[in-house]
Amino acid sequence: MQEFEPKIVAFVCNWCTYAGADLTGTSRIKYSANVKIIRFPCTGRIDFMILMKAFENGADGIIVSGCHPNDCHYSTGNFHARRRWIVFRNLLNFTGIDTERIQFSWVSAAEGFKWADVVNNTVKKIKEIGPYENYKKIAVSTLFNEEGASNE
Amino acid sequence: MEKELKILKYSDLPKLIERFRSQGFPVLAPVRKGKVVEIEQVQTIDEIALDVLLSTQSAKKAAFPKVEKVLDYTLAKSGVTQQPVDLDSFQETILFGVRPCDASGFKSLDAIFGEEPKDQFYLQKKAKSTIISFSCPVADEYCFCTSVGGGPGNTTGSDLQFTGISKDEILVEILTEKGTKLSALFADLLSVAGSGIDKSKFLADVKVVFDVDGVVKKTTASFNNAALWLDQSLRCIGCGACAFVCPTCACFDFQDEQNTKKGVRLRLWDSCGFSLFTLHTSGHNPREVQSQRWRQRILHKFAYMPEQLHVVGCEGCGRCSRACPVDMNIKEHLTSIGAIV
């Protein structure tokens, strides 16, 4: 049997983590190819519904990452985001959504190594937990008349 | 067809469900779920809540569900390919233990969906549903079926109707061809009904509270009576609970859901009570305020449907009033319209 290759979606801010991921690449550090990066202006822009959309379209895990506190390009975007995540994680836990599958991190533009670690560790963890079966039962693709209508 | 009367034993009801199931027919019946009663697929008689007055939602979902796929499509560079839903794929279904107002509600839906262009999704599902209604031995103060031409033993829309006539026996009325066909499955359990059974003795007493023809005339004439509609609807909060539990409300909306490769078109319930229902793209809303939406709800059922489809769009089940979070009582409102001089 083939090893389970999780689909991970990373929502990252333009100024720190995206630049950090870029540094990972230019530094020729290898990291797992399971992750698909989506760039946002700021973590403050990452609406909680965006995370739900990722699960609904077949993601097994999610990474949300931005500038360290006090380093936000817009001064306070990540502070607002942090509050939102604190509350949102509570709500997700309460509704039985697996918060283990969502990794939040601060990765600066200088932390190429950290980004590789965040991705690799998340992929490793999701591989252990397995595919997100609960959510796949209600995914968008369940409406379609044939199986395997993925959105890649 | 001439209706046939038979007697069935209560103790044989489990066998009935078993036989329907063994023929592969899905059986939809009222099921208790906490405080609400839903109409759902059942496997055995034990799941069915036969003693409840009414299910929270009506039986319309058997032919007009809250979410219904009407089209599959594939997106490619070359264009869109459509795969229509196979109308023959709908299963023969039995609606069991619903009330006469549920069964007669389908008459209004038949009129709406039967208009040209005919709605095949509804009509095919309806054609494949056989309705076994149970007449009502009790009613509550929200019931007013007798005021809109129905009644606790009304057989309109039912294929078979069951009436409990003693602790052990049920009077079975075989009303339609479909009913005859289905009753053949349990003909051995039926015995001949003696003449002179007075069904009305076993029915609830539902008082007539208004004259429906008068209400139809007066609602039509009250279109411009803004004060009337405002007074009635000040407490209305504009949700869709009334429309969604209603056996005759038939408004719907279409929505596509898709990813980059595939998609589906869904038909979904909608309600004239929502402010968005009539909102134009321009931003203009011809029904600006809730009182106008409330007027639409009443006029649609008591003016437009009688005029255009020759049916009153209300069965008097009172579900809307029971479900309403702010106690908008349709029986009371219609009575007050009927009392206008």
Next chain:
Amino acid sequence: MSELIKKVKALLNDKTINVFVGYEKGSADRIRACFARNEAQANKVFFDASCTQNLAGYLLKHEVKHFGKLGILANVAALRSIMQLASEFQIKDGEVYVLFANPDGTFVEFNDFHSIEAYLQTTDTGIKAEEQERIASLEAMSNNERWLFWNKEFEKCIKCYACRAACPMCYCHRCTTDVNQPQWIPVASHERGNLDYHLMRAMHLAGRCVNCGECATACPMDIPLNLLTYQLISPIKETFGATAGMKADATYALSTYKPDDKENFII
């Protein structure tokens, strides 16, 4: 009782208010909102312990506002709604005449927001013990059990939006649910559409919910929706020190921050 009616008539007569939002007896032992604008309507105004609906939502209803100066018979939940609405700039001090129905059967006039704030400090505004227990029993479940619990509850949802319509804090003219470009919430009332809708609603009420329970009371399908927002009240209080609907000039917990907000899950 006659005292309340007398009071309402006096308020209407001396033009302090144009309409009084109170309670009247409804159908089948139910209580419902009434909107007294004249003596005859004022005669129907009624109050006893069964009058629990939070009437504050009506203060923002277009057709009610249209009458002019509003008066309201408020319970504790309505007082808190008024505070929260004030903090969100939906009601100004002095704009609404507030008659508070004391649980002991007396009526108290609140002339300004300050006196409402002072009263709220002295009274119990918490979640009922029974609801606390329900939340605790859900929290004691495994993640998967909770998922199944809510799946079963949301399955019943018909998206009539009674919860939204009944909520005094859901006053947006264009709710996120109604926006279709981009369409965040599927309109369909299927499992995903229902889950998305209720998560969105709970999140948009986090830090704003005044635990009046109108959403759950309104639900025709008997879904315990109030638990979703109630559950967030204590973490928000503990982490950010904020409670909704206590002060007219409060800042919404999720539109502000502290540089040292504590969390334990960001690496």
